Amino acid sequence: MKYYSLNHTSPKVNFKTAVVNGLAPDKGLYFPENITPIAKEFIDNIDNYSNEEIAYEAIKQFVGDEIPKAVLQEIIAETLSFDFPVVNLEQNIGSLELFHGPTMAFKDVGARFMARCLGYFNKNSTEEVTVLVATSGDTGGAVANGFLGVKGVEVVILYPSGKVSDIQEKQLTTLDKNITALEVAGVFDDCQDMVKTAFLDNEISRTLTSANSINIARWLPQMFYFFFAYKQIHNQHKEIVFSVPSGNFGNICAGIMAQKLGLPIKQFIASTNINDTIPNYLVKGKYEPKPSKATISNAMDVGNPSNFVRIQELFNQDINALKQVFSSYSFTDNETKEAMKAIYKNSNYITDPHGAVGYLGLQKYGLKNNDFGMFLETAHPVKFLDIVEQTLNVKLPIPNQIKSVLDKEKKAIKISSYQELKDFLNN
Ligand SMILES: *Cc1c(COP(=O)(O)O)cnc(C)c1O
Numbered sequence: 564m565k566y567y568s569l570n571h572t573s574p575k576v577n578f579k580t581a582v583v584n585g586l587a588p589d590k591g592l593y594f595p596e597n598i599t600p601i602a603k604e605f606i607d608n609i610d611n612y613s614n615e616e617i618a619y620e621a622i623k624q625f626v627g628d629e630i631p632k633a634v635l636q637e638i639i640a641e642t643l644s645f646d647f648p649v650v651n652l653e654q655n656i657g658s659l660e661l662f663h664g665p666t667m668a669f670k671d672v673g674a675r676f677m678a679r680c681l682g683y684f685n686k687n688s689t690e691e692v693t694v695l696v697a698t699s700g701d702t703g704g705a706v707a708n709g710f711l712g713v714k715g716v717e718v719v720i721l722y723p724s725g726k727v728s729d730i731q732e733k734q735l736t737t738l739d740k741n742i743t744a745l746e747v748a749g750v751f752d753d754c755q756d757m758v759k760t761a762f763l764d765n766e767i768s769r770t771l772t773s774a775n776s777i778n779i780a781r782w783l784p785q786m787f788y789f790f791f792a793y794k795q796i797h798n799q800h801k802e803i804v805f806s807v808p809s810g811n812f813g814n815i816c817a818g819i820m821a822q823k824l825g826l827p828i829k830q831f832i833a834s835t836n837i838n839d840t841i842p843n844y845l846v847k848g849k850y851e852p853k854p855s856k857a858t859i860s861n862a863m864d865v866g867n868p869s870n871f872v873r874i875q876e877l878f879n880q881d882i883n884a885l886k887q888v889f890s891s892y893s894f895t896d897n898e899t900k901e902a903m904k905a906i907y908k909n910s911n912y913i914t915d916p917h918g919a920v921g922y923l924g925l926q927k928y929g930l931k932n933n934d935f936g937m938f939l940e941t942a943h944p945v946k947f948l949d950i951v952e953q954t955l956n957v958k959l960p961i962p963n964q965i966k967s968v969l970d971k972e973k974k975a976i977k978i979s980s981y982q983e984l985k986d987f988l989n990n
Contacts (some may be wrong), residue, residue: 564594564627565566566779569872578629579684582677582780582866583692585773592777592869594876599624600825602817609794612729614642614647617794618787621824625783630683638679642672642784647791649937651689652910655801655930658918658940659792665942666704666734667964668862669814672788673781674702676710680780681772692842693717693769693943694760697754700727701862701942704734706774707742718742718774719988721754724977730965745987748979758979767988777869785817786824793826801935806832806924808861808917808941809891812841812870817879822888828932832890834924836860840892841868848882859896859950860916862942892927894920900954902926907955915951 566581570591576584581593595909600635601620609617618639626635633827635690644664646901652658664671685692694716696706720735724746727735736744747754762771774781792831793803803829822828833841836858844850852867880887894902902919906912914922921938928935945959952959961969978984 564625565596567596567878568592569594574910578626578779579700582680583772585686585775588809593779594624594873595779596822597624598747598823600823600824605794606827609790609797612949614787614791615990616644617790618643618784621790621821622783622794624781629668630680638676638683640816642675643787647788649792652906652912656922656925657796657934657935657937658885658912658914659788659920659937660940661788662940662946664705664945665708665964666701667946667962668701668705669785669788669939669941670701670705670776671709673776673813674705674774674782676784677774677778677780677855678709678713678716681710685715687968688715690770691715691717692810693719695719695721695758695771695988696737696751696752696773696774697721697758698727698735699751699861700731701724701946702776702779703727703744704731704891707738710774711738712740713741716741717769719745721745721757721984723750723754724748726750727797728946728948730948730969733968733973734973736973736975737929737968739780739974740877744975745984746975746977750976757984760981761984764985767985769988771988776811780818782813782870782873783820785814786821789818789821789828790826793828794939796935799935802829802858802931802933803827803830803934804830804925804928804930804934806834806921806928808860808863808921808924808939809835809841810838810865810868812868812874814939814941816870816873816877819874819889823877827887828898830890830928832892832924832928832939834920835891835893835894836863836899836920837893838864840864841871842891842893843889845882845889854976856946858916859899859947860920862917863920889950890928892924893944894923899925903951903954907957911917911942913951913955913957914940915942916946918944949967
């Protein structure tokens with residue numbers, strides 16, 4: 564498979580180069596040259612296939628012959644070593660739980676898949692690659708965990724001191740092996756700026772790569788669980804509506820890819836917090852990015868969603884075609900808390916703030932009798948412990964994945980300037 568840059572001035576590349584580069588030299592996102600639907604027979608008989616087989620069928624054309632079949636199957640099996648249940652909450656509403664992985668957020672799927680692809684591509688190289696990432700919380704944990712123990716790959720994570728939750732900090736700083744955490748005196752934007760500077764700095768002797776969410780090896784495997792959800796509910800013979808709590812719009816864009824591969828999905832709802840660039844775009848027809856605003860669903864505090872250009876490409880830049888299958892609504896923190904309370908009261912189910920925004924999207928859309936709506940529960944409520952406990956007046960039990968890191972000792976190197984990052988990377 565060849566990938567082209569959405570800025571259209573860089574040459575086409577193969578899967579491997581797209582994964583290693585992350586972004587094209589012209590700063591465009593990579594996009595597959597062809598998307599061929601899966602055989603209808605396969606989807607009609609989806610019950611006969613395991614999750615691993617379904618995932619292989621979905622991803623194989625995008626990898627081509629660049630990873631041998633047996634290796635790709637092993638990568639998939641390791642990526643998917645946990646459950647993706649749909650939990651029924653109401654007659655026609657379910658929660659697709661994506662938080663059963665090691666760091667309890669859906670980003671585990673993309674991070675684990677990407678880490679193993681990069682590990683494979685790098686296995687015969689004598690030179691180590693260094694994955695450099697800045698995180699505002701969840702991404703870092705998923706990336707660090709995904710790359711833990713992957714040979715030939717060093718991971719350096721920058722996070723803003725005092726700006727991530729205790730649980731998130733422990734997930735970043737207790738891993739050892741090939742993972743190093745740098746605690747930056749500053750905010751997330753400072754971390755991000757240092758990373759960007761390092762990528763442009765030719766005095767850095769290491770080979771740097773990014774594990775950003777725009778990387779195709781993080782984006783594409785997110786298709787998998789839309790298929791798994793379909794497998795669990797298609798016997799109800801309902802029309803399927805997915806509401807995806809969206810920030811950078813990578814997750815929902817992967818869902819639309821699954822639809823392009825032939826998965827019967829009626830509608831996508833991109834549910835956002837008050838960072839409403841896309842809901843506004845659908846109303847006005849004009850794309851007006853703006854600075855992000857802080858909310859309680861902070862993994863979606865994005866004012867200029869990087870993956871939206873991929874969604875536009877999937878619909879040939881035709882907003883009317885897009886609107887046929889895609890809606891987007893924005894919700895305030897207050898509405899989000901009220902939804903968390905209502906879901907808890909009516910269904911005895913605890914959502915995190917992101918999932919609650921997804922639930923609100925289904926309500927606003929207005930499900931018809933023959934629809935089945937699923938919102939993606941993108942993180943375990945315990946990852947947003949304070950807000951969930953305060954809003955619902957409950958005490959959450961701490962799951963084992965989290966307990967095991969809370970007891971470990973934090974190890975981080977404090978830095979406060981770009982020069983210190985550079986010195987670290989060159990030593
Ligand atoms: C990253 C994240 C999102 C947003 O996903 P995008 O693919 O960026 O739209 C939603 N919820 C949680 C918990 C996340 O960590």
